[in-house]
Amino acid sequence: MTQVRPMRAxxxxxxxxxxxxxxxxxxxxxxxxxxxxxxxxxxxxSGTLYRHFPTRQALLEAAYVDxxxxxxxxxxxxxxxxxxxxxxxxxLYEVCVGTIQVRGMKALLGSAVSDGTNVTLTVCGTHMKSAxxxxxxxxxxxxxxxxxxxPIEVLRLAHGVSTASELANGQGKHIRRYLxxxxxxxxxxxQGE
Amino acid sequence: MTQVRPMRAxxxxxxxxxxxxxxxxxxxxxxxxxxxxxxxxxxxxSGTLYRHFPTRQALLEAAYVDxxxxxxxxxxxxxxxxxxxxxxxxxLYEVCVGTIQVRGMKALLGSAVSDGTNVTLTVCGTHMKSAxxxxxxxxxxxxxxxxxxxPIEVLRLAHGVSTASELANGQGKHIRRYLxxxxxxxxxxxQGE
DNA sequence: TACTAAACGGAGACAGTCCCCGCTTACCTC
DNA sequence: GAGGTAAGCGGGGACTGTCTCCGTTTAGTA
Numbered sequence: 049m050t051q052v053r054p055m056r057a058x059x060x061x062x063x064x065x066x067x068x069x070x071x072x073x074x075x076x077x078x079x080x081x082x083x084x085x086x087x088x089x090x091x092x093x094s095g096t097l098y099r100h101f102p103t104r105q106a107l108l109e110a111a112y113v114d115x116x117x118x119x120x121x122x123x124x125x126x127x128x129x130x131x132x133x134x135x136x137x138x139x140l141y142e143v144c145v146g147t148i149q150v151r152g153m154k155a156l157l158g159s160a161v162s163d164g165t166n167v168t169l170t171v172c173g174t175h176m177k178s179a180x181x182x183x184x185x186x187x188x189x190x191x192x193x194x195x196x197x198x199p200i201e202v203l204r205l206a207h208g209v210s211t212a213s214e215l216a217n218g219q220g221k222h223i224r225r226y227l228x229x230x231x232x233x234x235x236x237x238x239q240g241e
Numbered sequence: 242m243t244q245v246r247p248m249r250a251x252x253x254x255x256x257x258x259x260x261x262x263x264x265x266x267x268x269x270x271x272x273x274x275x276x277x278x279x280x281x282x283x284x285x286x287s288g289t290l291y292r293h294f295p296t297r298q299a300l301l302e303a304a305y306v307d308x309x310x311x312x313x314x315x316x317x318x319x320x321x322x323x324x325x326x327x328x329x330x331x332x333l334y335e336v337c338v339g340t341i342q343v344r345g346m347k348a349l350l351g352s353a354v355s356d357g358t359n360v361t362l363t364v365c366g367t368h369m370k371s372a373x374x375x376x377x378x379x380x381x382x383x384x385x386x387x388x389x390x391x392p393i394e395v396l397r398l399a400h401g402v403s404t405a406s407e408l409a410n411g412q413g414k415h416i417r418r419y420l421x422x423x424x425x426x427x428x429x430x431x432q433g434e
Numbered sequence: 435t436a437c438t439a440a441a442c443g444g445a446g447a448c449a450g451t452c453c454c455c456g457c458t459t460a461c462c463t464c
Numbered sequence: 465g466a467g468g469t470a471a472g473c474g475g476g477g478a479c480t481g482t483c484t485c486c487g488t489t490t491a492g493t494a
Contacts, residue, residue, distance in 0.1 A: 093443025286474025
């Protein structure tokens with residue numbers, strides 16, 4: 049219903065520029081990169097930046113949607129290549145790697161799966177949740193994942209694993225280990241689910 | 242070796258004041274509470290604050306050492322009251338609760354178990370690690386915890402669980418659940434440790 | 435070519451960090 | 465108690481970052 053009058057050419061140009069520069073800046077300096085600095089590097093005034101992206105979150109999300117979408121696609125690829133349980137495990141691994149390696153993604157993924165009152169970040173959250181849901185349900189069908197676990201819980205726990213790996217430093221060297229410790233806990237136990 | 246000339250009376254007074262106010266401020270506003278504001282509330286100039294506590298970390302640590310020490314004591318109490326496995330589980334639960342409920346503790350506990358190059362935060366890190374070590378070793382003796390797990394890893398994973406629970410919101414309502422998922426993964430699996 | 439609404443941009447108000455250095459005062463000595 | 469002195473104080477101010485406001489510029493249209 050929103051009137052979708054096409055963006056003016058200069059506006060579109062600035063928008064793209066900002067996205068490109070922002071992705072670089074967040075990757076380099078983390079989620080707290082200076083916004084005025086991003087504007088400057090993109091060759092626009094800070095007013096322009098704030099008009100296009102009212103909050104840091106908005107910019108962060110816009111800068112990384114494509115990566116998030118790529119994770120969604122990746123989920124489907126893995127679902128075709130591997131048995132459900134392994135597909136889920138591998139996907140979570142890749143999610144964790146992204147979380148740690150691309151500084152700035154952590155904040156985005158974190159708020160994407162958070163239950164806060166900020167209704168803002170629908171896009172990324174939706175993508176991640178639907179991808180997780182497909183893999184989780186398949187694994188549950190297969191019997192390699194407890195039935196009482198929600199897709200979003202898996203995402204939150206993966207975020208926890210990322211945090212733990214980050215503390216251990218070493219560029220995510222510990223992700224596989226911590227993730228497998230978690231996965232063992234997720235499998236149906238001998239005495240029943 | 243360090244010359245331990247006793248603090249001047251006014252200095253000591255200010256020091257105590259700052260600690261008290263800082264603990265309140267961090268609890269209320271999280272780890273990013275304004276330092277100048279803390280100084281003001283304590284009735285001292287900001288110079289005084291920065292002389293006593295050169296970094297935010299230093300103040301954070303000083304403000305919460307007693308809580309950390311309490312966690313150490315608590316570990317021993319639990320070790321007496323419960324079988325090792327349960328003692329460890331309960332202790333981790335209390336650690337997570339502290340992490341979530343007292344805003345500001347999270348940053349402190351996080352850097353206490355991080356592997357970063359900042360050698361600063363020895364005190365809290367040491368306390369936590371030694372407490373964890375006692376419980377972990379006992380549980381391993383008992384056979385309720387995999388032998389290939391380091392005490393510090395347990396602390397890092399607990400931090401991850403805190404993060405995950407925080408995302409779920411609800412004031413730590415999910416800690417027990419997420420922690421038990423993790424614990425199940427830590428138990429020796431049927432096919433061997 | 436002229437018009438107008440959309441978009442720009444940067445000055446400036448505000449908030450936080452942290453240092454510097456002239457001033458104050460607790461403590462010691464006599 | 466008086467005086468000397470170094471320990472300690474404190475707030476002004478430089479700096480960095482956020483975010484808004486509004487006069488100016490310009491793309492798109494007729």
